[in-house]
Amino acid sequence: MARPDMISLRRTGISEKRYRANAVFQICVRFSFLFFTAGLVVLLFAVPIMAAQVTLAWDSNTESDLAGYRIYYGNASRNYTMFIDVGKVNTYTVTGLTDGNIYYFAATAYSTSNVESAYSVEVNHRTCSYSISPPSASVTQQGATGTVQVTTQAGCPWVASSGAPWVTITSGNQGTGNGTASYSVSANTGATARTATSTIAGKLFTINQAGTGSTYYNITASAGTGGTISPPGTVNKSAGTSQTFFITPGPGYAISSVVVDGTPVGAITSYTFNNIAANHTIAASFVSSVPVSSSTYTITASAETGGTISPSGAVAVSRGASKSFTISPSQNYDIYTVYVDGSWKGPISSYTFTGISANHTINAKFTLKTFTITASAGKGGTISPSGSVSVPYGYGKYFSIRPNTGYRVSRVLVNGVSKGAVTYYRFDNVTKNHRISAEFVKK
Numbered sequence: 001m002a003r004p005d006m007i008s009l010r011r012t013g014i015s016e017k018r019y020r021a022n023a024v025f026q027i028c029v030r031f032s033f034l035f036f037t038a039g040l041v042v043l044l045f046a047v048p049i050m051a052a053q054v055t056l057a058w059d060s061n062t063e064s065d066l067a068g069y070r071i072y073y074g075n076a077s078r079n080y081t082m083f084i085d086v087g088k089v090n091t092y093t094v095t096g097l098t099d100g101n102i103y104y105f106a107a108t109a110y111s112t113s114n115v116e117s118a119y120s121v122e123v124n125h126r127t128c129s130y131s132i133s134p135p136s137a138s139v140t141q142q143g144a145t146g147t148v149q150v151t152t153q154a155g156c157p158w159v160a161s162s163g164a165p166w167v168t169i170t171s172g173n174q175g176t177g178n179g180t181a182s183y184s185v186s187a188n189t190g191a192t193a194r195t196a197t198s199t200i201a202g203k204l205f206t207i208n209q210a211g212t213g214s215t216y217y218n219i220t221a222s223a224g225t226g227g228t229i230s231p232p233g234t235v236n237k238s239a240g241t242s243q244t245f246f247i248t249p250g251p252g253y254a255i256s257s258v259v260v261d262g263t264p265v266g267a268i269t270s271y272t273f274n275n276i277a278a279n280h281t282i283a284a285s286f287v288s289s290v291p292v293s294s295s296t297y298t299i300t301a302s303a304e305t306g307g308t309i310s311p312s313g314a315v316a317v318s319r320g321a322s323k324s325f326t327i328s329p330s331q332n333y334d335i336y337t338v339y340v341d342g343s344w345k346g347p348i349s350s351y352t353f354t355g356i357s358a359n360h361t362i363n364a365k366f367t368l369k370t371f372t373i374t375a376s377a378g379k380g381g382t383i384s385p386s387g388s389v390s391v392p393y394g395y396g397k398y399f400s401i402r403p404n405t406g407y408r409v410s411r412v413l414v415n416g417v418s419k420g421a422v423t424y425y426r427f428d429n430v431t432k433n434h435r436i437s438a439e440f441v442k443k
Helices: none
Strands: 006-016 019-028 033-036 045-048 054-057 066-074 082-087 091-094 102-111 123-126 131-133 136-139 144-151 157-161 167-171 174-176 179-185 194-200 203-209 216-223 227-230 233-238 243-249 253-260 270-273 280-288 296-303 307-310 313-318 323-329 333-340 350-353 360-368 370-377 381-384 387-392 397-403 407-414 424-427 434-442
Touching: 054 102, 066 091, 082 091, 131 203, 136 144, 136 233, 136 243, 167 194, 174 179, 179 203, 216 227, 216 243, 227 280, 243 253, 243 280, 253 313, 270 280, 296 307, 296 323, 307 360, 323 333, 323 360, 333 350, 350 360, 370 381, 370 397, 381 434, 397 407, 397 434, 424 434
Parallel strands: 136 203, 216 280, 296 360, 370 434
Antiparallel strands: 006 019, 019 033, 033 045, 045 054, 054 091, 066 082, 066 102, 102 123, 131 144, 144 179, 157 174, 157 194, 167 179, 194 203, 216 233, 227 243, 243 270, 253 280, 296 313, 307 323, 323 350, 333 360, 370 387, 381 397, 397 424, 407 434
């Protein structure tokens, strides 16, 4: 019987010579898509990963004259505008998808004489990217309330969870599209500071709270005409904590300079005070991005969390000249994509503007590295999820082991080491690839 959080669909009578599909298709709200067939493709599921791409997989056909498979997809059901001949494989990652769109996928099998089956049952998936602002907050010992802004595409769902008993999500614990999550932090009656990591729209939101014995320092943040700094004003911080400030130019302006404690640090878009042990100041100034003359233009370069772009800020370039930019991910991050004048360029590590005759923008986005946990089960039971399971750096993953009727769990091996006859196992803070396998014996 299907799980209660799944929708079952049935389609029969698809045939073309020996290549046919009688299918049951299940859509899981966790974005695991399954369907079973009598002939053609017997398993297809779509797994969303950390960028605008989807991994599809299916069981292999048994026909001796099988030559390969084709993946068809598009933005409307049964109206496929693109296809990929993937050859004789049973998994494939479709890349180059656009965030915020719904994509529909179907597979066909074809023989050595190029006889092609009808379409398989269809799966669909919405690609989404998420960001939150601010990414962290510092709270005094007395406690406080606050909000986090979620930015994503229309129709993209998200949830918010607190991560600690002294942090409460008071509103916006789930939403669709852009939205706001509100939180409340209880008073800290202990002498030492404490930290909680909440998860909002799949992003980590860190709350640092001072204790009764904490020493406090003030950071005064200001911004000139043409932009903002966040958070603004005086920020009260406990000793040993950190605070990040974000500098954003307004329309028609670019960042001119950021000055920290009287020292210029460049036209940067963010700055972090680490291990705070004194009062500080940070001030941002801005300059018009309209060309100084018809022979000078500005390229505004920025990088989001997880890496850098060099040079950054407002870069002045002469008419007709060229300018190169280098994109570098931080440790445990990969380049997600680079946008040039709002156009997707993919995960490139450098970009050069040539024959410059207008203002431009370049923005680099990054994503956490992912690792693979390979899960398998022997005869007599199952492990869920199974196969190659992608997990972002630092995240965890839970596996459930279930014996079939008449069997019991013999042992579960994690990276070759027995964990006993357990019925579940959880990997925490994943920073490398892992293996997990379950073995069963008759009762």
